[in-house]
Structure formats: C-alpha cells, structure tokens
Amino acid sequence: MSQFKITKAKLVATILALFVSFSLPTFASEGLTPEKQEKEEVDMKKLIFGHISDAYDWHITTIDGHHISIPLLCIVKGQNGWDLFCSSKLGHEGHYTEYNGYRIAEEGEPNAGKIIEVSTGERPLDISITKNVLSLLMSCALLLIIFLSIANKYKKNNRTRPTGIQALLEPLIISLHDDIIKPSIGKNYKKFSSYLLTAFFFIFLNNLLGIIPIFPGGANLTGNIAITLVLAVITFLLTNIFGTKEYWKEIFWPEVPAWLKVPIPIMPFIELIGIFTKPFALCIRLFANMFAGHVMVLVLIGLIFVFSSTLGTIVGGAVSVFSVLLVVFMSLLECLVCFIQAYVFTMLSAIFIGLAQVEPHHSK
Amino acid sequence: MDLLTPDFGLLFWMVLSFSILALILGKFGWPVIVSMIEERGNYIEESLKKADEANAALANIKAEGEKLLAETKNERLEMLKEASEQKNRMIAEAQAQANIEAAKIIERGNESVQLEKDNAVKEIRSQVAELSVKIAEKIIRGELKDAKAQDDMITKLLDEINIAKS
Numbered sequence: 302m303s304q305f306k307i308t309k310a311k312l313v314a315t316i317l318a319l320f321v322s323f324s325l326p327t328f329a330s331e332g333l334t335p336e337k338q339e340k341e342e343v344d345m346k347k348l349i350f351g352h353i354s355d356a357y358d359w360h361i362t363t364i365d366g367h368h369i370s371i372p373l374l375c376i377v378k379g380q381n382g383w384d385l386f387c388s389s390k391l392g393h394e395g396h397y398t399e400y401n402g403y404r405i406a407e408e409g410e411p412n413a414g415k416i417i418e419v420s421t422g423e424r425p426l427d428i429s430i431t432k433n434v435l436s437l438l439m440s441c442a443l444l445l446i447i448f449l450s451i452a453n454k455y456k457k458n459n460r461t462r463p464t465g466i467q468a469l470l471e472p473l474i475i476s477l478h479d480d481i482i483k484p485s486i487g488k489n490y491k492k493f494s495s496y497l498l499t500a501f502f503f504i505f506l507n508n509l510l511g512i513i514p515i516f517p518g519g520a521n522l523t524g525n526i527a528i529t530l531v532l533a534v535i536t537f538l539l540t541n542i543f544g545t546k547e548y549w550k551e552i553f554w555p556e557v558p559a560w561l562k563v564p565i566p567i568m569p570f571i572e573l574i575g576i577f578t579k580p581f582a583l584c585i586r587l588f589a590n591m592f593a594g595h596v597m598v599l600v601l602i603g604l605i606f607v608f609s610s611t612l613g614t615i616v617g618g619a620v621s622v623f624s625v626l627l628v629v630f631m632s633l634l635e636c637l638v639c640f641i642q643a644y645v646f647t648m649l650s651a652i653f654i655g656l657a658q659v660e661p662h663h664s665k
Numbered sequence: 666m667d668l669l670t671p672d673f674g675l676l677f678w679m680v681l682s683f684s685i686l687a688l689i690l691g692k693f694g695w696p697v698i699v700s701m702i703e704e705r706g707n708y709i710e711e712s713l714k715k716a717d718e719a720n721a722a723l724a725n726i727k728a729e730g731e732k733l734l735a736e737t738k739n740e741r742l743e744m745l746k747e748a749s750e751q752k753n754r755m756i757a758e759a760q761a762q763a764n765i766e767a768a769k770i771i772e773r774g775n776e777s778v779q780l781e782k783d784n785a786v787k788e789i790r791s792q793v794a795e796l797s798v799k800i801a802e803k804i805i806r807g808e809l810k811d812a813k814a815q816d817d818m819i820t821k822l823l824d825e826i827n828i829a830k831s
Contacts, residue, residue: 354668355672355675415672426673427672427673427674428673428674428677428678429674430678431672431674431675433675434674434675434678437675437678437679437682438678438682441682441683441685441686444686444690445686445689445690448690448694448695448698449689449690449693449694451694451698452693452694452697452698452701455697455698455701455702455705456697456701459701459704459705459708460705460708471702474695474698474699474702475702478699494695494699495687495690495691495694495695495696496687496691498690498695499683499686499687499690499691499695500687503683503686525671525672525675526668526669526670526671527671527672527675527676527679528675528679530671530676531676531679531680531683532683535683592668
C-alpha cells in the first residue's frame, strides 16, 4: 500500500517537472526586450521543416545561440574532383561559411540547405553522410546485429525455448512469414520472403527510431521520399521481373468484352497504369503517414511557443499542459502507426507480388 | 517542393545499404531463422506425439500387468484347491490302505492262532490216544491174565465184528 503511494507521488512529481521544464523557455523569453521578442517570433514552418528534413549535421539543441550538434562527413564531387570534409567546416544554420569552394545554399536560393559550388551555384555530386544517411547506416547495422545474433542463437541451440530478443521477435517473424507472405504469394514465396521480412523490420525499426526525439533517433528516415521510393521500386521490380506469363497476359489481353480491347485498348491501358500506381501508392502512403505523424507532434509542441510568444507566459504555460498531454497521446498513437505502416507496406508488397504470380486458371 | 524530390545522396546510400542488408539477411538471417523455427516446431510436435504413444504403451503395459496378476491369482487359487483335494484324497487312500493292511494282519494272526490251536489239539489228541492205549493195555493185561478170559474176549470181539458185518 505504501509503495503504491510512493509511486503515485513520483508520478505526480514527474509530470509537474515535465510541465515546468516545458514552460521554462516561456519564462526566459519574458525578460527579453520588445525588439528581441519580435525576432524570437516563432516561425513554425521553419521549425517543423528544420526537424523533419535532412541536414548535414545532427543538430541536438541550441543553448544561448550555441549550436550543439554532431558534425558529419561530407562527400562531394564537384569540378575539382572528389572532396571529403567535416560538415562543421561549412558553419551552422544562419551563418554558413565557405569551404574549399563549397557552401550551403541560404534560404530563398535554389537548392536551399544543400551544398552548392560557390563559383557556379550548381549542386555537386553529393553523397554526404547526412543525418538521414547516418541514421540509415546505424539502423542497418542494428538490424544486422539483431537478426544475425538471433540466427546464431537458433543455430547454436534449437532445442531450448527462445529467450530475450529472440522471444520478442519470433512471433512477429512467424506471423509475417506464415500469415502474410505465404498465403499472399503462394507457392513461390521463398524467393520473396527475405526481401519482405527485411523491408518490414527496416521500416518498423526506422519508424520507431523516428519517434525518439534525440540522437540516435529522431531522423525522419521513413518520412523521407527517397527511402520509401527505393523500397517501392524494389517491390515494383520484384513484382514485374518475376511476374508470370499469365500476369502479363491479363494486363495486355484481359478477359473483358472485346470492344474494351480493340480498337482502342482501354483496359490494357488502365492495367498498365495500375502497374505503376500500385508501388507509387506504397511509396506515398508510408512517406505521408510518417511525415504527418512527425508534423503533428512538432505542431503540438510548437503550439506552446506560439501561444507563449503571442499571448504571454500564463497562456503558454496553460497550453503546455494540454500540449504535452496531447503529444504523449500522439506519440503513443505513432507507436501504433509505426507498426501498422510497416505491416501495411509488407502486406501490400506481398499481395502485389502475389498478384503477379498468377497461374492460368484451367476452369472454363 | 523540396520534400517530394528525392535527394540523390540518400537514394544512393539507401540502395547500397538496403541491398547489402537484404542480401546478408537473406543469406544468413531469414532462411536460418525460419527453417530453425519450423524444425523446432516439427520436433515439438513429434515429441508430443511420441509422448502420447509412450503413454498409450504404458497404459497397455499396465493393463497387461493387471491381467497377468489376476490370472496368476486365479491360478494360485486353483492350485491351492487342487493341492488340498489331493491331500484329502491321499489321506483317504492312506486310511483305506491302512485299514486293509490292518485287516490282513489281523487275519494272518487269527490264522496262525488257529493253526497253533489245531496243532495243540492234535498233539493233545495223540497224547491222549497214546495214554489211553497204554492205559487200555494195562487194563487189558490185567483182565486177560488167564486163557479163558482171553478166549471169552476173542469170541466176544468176533461176535461184535460179525454183528457189525451183518
């Protein structure tokens, strides 16, 4: 009974501390002069897009104008060949510096926020290890470590009950493999199961890492169109490269009344478009869902600053209570969305691949 | 819009790292995990089946044992019964035999007693006869001292024989 009281007291204290800490910036800004306050006017668009788009360094926080961030590696190939340097050489947002003929484009310029060549203003070939790339590499390494160690555990002793992370992931792997991949694709499932399982866990892990607000999480990787595009293209290629003859026949000569096929091939045209819309939908769905989730959370947090800068500290403090509660709720919802989106992507990929594995039906 | 134009650098790294990830996991990860899980599932299923079979066999053995036990009990009872019967029979037989033997011995004893008696009677008779003859001789000698008396005697005897003859 007494233990329960203590935990309850702890909980209340934690919540209070959270609210106070969230309200602190508002108290801090109160002491500023009017001109400075005007400068501090919250630019929500910049704030949100700064958080969800890619960057050359991994920004953690800014205290009194000092940027605290992890500098990353820039790899570019411009007119003078390959160049490799640390991103801190290019300065920080607001005061970019030139380095070796490269600089980061300012807001308003074309290619804003990207490395450009000082002389021409053109983009060099840029394969820098950006925030998203680093996150991508870390998540790939994490996936390799997790699943190779699990595989090793199975190989070493297959007679004991699963323990630890093996026990956590086994039901997931089994249900994906047996309930989605196998029934959706049919007898040729073995060729595709590796890709689908990899895609699921890749998306799921990166979705979850995206929710964590601070390094090593926080990169909006699955909410980036490049990532979802690559995944969708792989599904597209697997679907069409391994498609059966029957699949192509159903596209170019579907079983519909003849006037729909000749002289104007309406149905084949629609089917052909369908080939591309399916993976396109995959790409956009994942991107938009994760993107929107991040924006929602950022907007709710941003509300605190907007209210406190326009209506004063007291209103901002009151808003922070609701904002934090809503953010907690949204984050929990996002956890669910993380799983659902990974699941949906895998399931739809499996279904699309399975649809291309049709066998000619012999029935009349 | 900036958001919808994929960045080349990220595309490049994504293609590279994701294909490496998928290849490595596709070779050393998923097939191992899936096949091992399947194998373990089969093993568990088989083990359960075997355990069931063993249980059934055990139940069979138990039943058989009980049956055997019951049979043995019956047999023992029967054997005991038989043994007691045999005992009774043997006793009865022995008694009968003993009775016969006893009768025989008694008979033989009786016989020998009779024989002894007969012999004794015979001896007594012969002795009596001898004695009587001697006595008669003495008496006759005494009476037949003179010739006349002898003659009378002879005649009388002859008469007697004759009378007996006629």
